[in-house]
Amino acid sequence: MKPTPFDYSAPGSVGEVLALLADEEREAKVLAGGQSLIPMLSMRLARPGLLVDITRVPGLDRLYADASGALHIGAAVRQSRAADDPAVRDGWPLLAAAIRRIGHPQIRHRGTVCGSLAHHDPAAELPAAALALDARFVIAGPGGTRTVGAADFFVATFQTAVAPDELLTEVVLPPRAGDGWAFEELARRHGDFATLGVAVTLRRAPDRRTVAAARAVFCGAGPVPVRLPAVEEALTGTDAGAAALDAAASAALAGLTPADDVHATAAYRREAAAHLLVRACTLAWERCS
């Protein structure tokens, strides 16, 4: 099938983007990399009257670390550019690893980091990584610009804090501070969306023997990325040894309530989550600096 007719505009400023998105009669939609939106148009699951291409807005393609060391990723920054950036690979390797799990290079060359976050497929890797990394989301709208934390950004399947007349202008990641990291996932084939995935960060205490802080966020386990405090408590203060990993895995089994779908049953997903968590924690502990 082909898309239904629509208008297309490639404005030159965020202000113009917002003015076009405010056009309720035409039902405007943001077009970034198009790697999720264009299939939806072709299948006629979406029938917007106007596509607003944000990739030509000067400034939205900025990818940089600010004076405080936080990483800013603009709305037009493509996934492959972020994953290949030396500063990202060095400072936020979890982000680079999550991006490399997205489809194939042919998709990542066009798909944007912010587009994946704004699209918020529950099986997508980047929302889980963003929550594990404490991302902040900068959203521009008719009433000005606001910043939303990752815990409040993901609302439901395909739904985020970004309203239809708003634009996610950038995502900001705080400095990593030497945390160990891992992104592990189970997918039917290399490059597929995660049937279940987990992003883990671990920080070593000054004595280097115990876990000072832990983060574990699952994707494919619910309508939004799932962070389990019980898993993190089971790891914190331990030596990340077998007993601690067992306790963390049990906490994941007990805490996750995924749904059955065509890809896997809920029971299979929980089991996979426990195994992937152990593998990810082991890797993350080794990678702590």
Place this chain on the structure above:
Amino acid sequence: MTTDLATPDPATAIHAAPPPLAEPSGWHEIRLTVNGAPVTAQVESRLLLSDFLRDRLRLTGTHVGCEHGVCGACTVLVDGEPARSCLTLAVQCAGAELRTVEGLAPGDAPLTPVQRAFHECHGMQCGFCTPGFVMTATALTEQPRRPDAADVADALSGHLCRCTGYRNIRRAVCQALDERFDGGDAEQGE
């Protein structure tokens, strides 16, 4: 309208006229470069790049399988990087430089190392998926450093071949990489 893309002459702009029966909604004039030749065209907003190449420019070497990004048959190079032409609107390509399989060895030009390797290693069976694979492989050979085996697997997994396995395709790509990167590591990816 002349679309003699076999021997692109950058001096002659190609004017691809809109087809008469298309719906007149959201038309745009775009200028871009296709296989080295400047192209100016009126396109409807919703025209997919794959349809623009095939139906309007008659560059039917770019194949369309699934039309939602899964099979990779429609892969072309957009500003040097492999991308799905079925997940790209023609209008998004204003100002872009596109390369399709027709641009690799136009007219009587010798086959490129990638094309030759596909021929020699029997990397092509029915040929439906081949243009996409060849374009992705071409981009791999154009990187500044030799991609490692994992990069090759990652790139090739973005394509589905329905004919047989991928062994010969991978062999062809490795041969082309060996040739490009000075012998390199012949065992790469095997």
